[in-house]
Amino acid sequence: MLVVKVGGGKDLHIDAIVADVARLWQAGQRLILVHGGAETTNEIAEALGHPPQFVTSESGYVSRRTDRRTLEIFEMVYCGLLNKMWVEKFQQAGVNAVGLSGLDGRIFEGRRKDRLRVRVNGRRLVLRDDWTGTVERINTELLGLLLDNGYLPVLTPPGASDQGEAINVDGDRAAGQLAAAFHAEALVILSDVPGLLREFPDESTLIREIPRARVEEFMSFAQGRMKKKVMAAVEAVGQGVGRVVFADGRVEEPVSRALAGEGTQIG
């Protein structure tokens, strides 16, 4: 099994990703794609007069403030606009894709954080009307059913809480749990940088290889969104995923290149 995670950045070469995934799929590779949509969500949220807010957890991670209205906008963009864009492109490439959120069939199931302790502009707050959470279980049965019958699963947040509520879950970490649940040989995480950089944003400082035992040490090089990708890698290799690759999603054949050794190879 190969899991491909595509970020939500606007510089990604979507058509190259679709063509490359379609080629691998048609050659018989068992594969699941997970996509994000953060940048487009920010734009649509602005346009709808409910601009995005970000909060910093006590441990220093930045995440989207997800009140009910934000959750609705999030679902519009991730599950509507972008998920169906990916599915349409795969259908046009001859791949019978099925787009699902982690809420459907509880594919990404986890715990809702009913109190979120955060800092906003330096002030400490406890948020209660927030719909975020962490993926703890993957519905491998439903995904296996689709794969066994020739359907490419195209997955996206939100997930489902154990109460059945929609929860905003991190896409990279969900992809990590997914790869772990399937004992995947590889998790390829594509974004708009060539991999983990020793001195962000200098692309000449690409870290080419990280032994699986030392991945946590490299957390200090991760900036912004890359922090959760490194955390996803720590969780995935810790649970037996063959390797995790951070690779450039702006180029031709981005998945094949990642599998051939480009980007940051962890494992």
Place this chain on the structure above:
Amino acid sequence: MLVVKVGGGKDLHIDAIVADVARLWQAGQRLILVHGGAETTNEIAEALGHPPQFVTSESGYVSRRTDRRTLEIFEMVYCGLLNKMWVEKFQQAGVNAVGLSGLDGRIFEGRRKDRLRVRVNGRRLVLRDDWTGTVERINTELLGLLLDNGYLPVLTPPGASDQGEAINVDGDRAAGQLAAAFHAEALVILSDVPGLLREFPDESTLIREIPRARVEEFMSFAQGRMKKKVMAAVEAVGQGVGRVVFADGRVEEPVSRALAGEGTQIG
């Protein structure tokens, strides 16, 4: 098999529909739900500065002008906001729902109308950049797979053209084709009226029964959105669906009441 179609009107009693469908499902009824979203799509399209336009076909049917931007907004609302709202409510009611569009797995497959001959304000026009079409085939294999494994399919437009493009298809007629493909014993179409009215909008003029052989004659009583529901009924009973019921979606236990004889019974 029972197919329940729920319109996109804002007066529908969504929680009553969910509770009723959940009860039937948990009692072992094989069931698929199809939902719309026209009113909410109009609101979001206004808010995003791309207000809805409607066109009238040469045969007198009103449909949404679906340029590419409208298709995207349509997907945001139908597949994102509303489909995930239904799935979340079913998940909270203990039903393992899976929300899919007709594009996913080509569940609703058909022909894109590459030229749409319409009248706009009396003028005749041929539209070429329009993404609408008609459902001709149902992927019963994928839906059967979900049903056989305990998942309630929650479906919504768009569909897929034979080229894999997303196409805006009429939800009522898609539900009619779906019911026909499964040789359903009943198709229940819920909306914000009690059924087909002899003198719209006078609810005391409800037509209680229509013999299947005479359903086309009753087309003359249908106003606006009801026209496509009558067309869906003609197509469904013509292809062997046991009966079609137009029933009130604003009341408690709306599906059970429809099955017990309320509304307009066709068949």
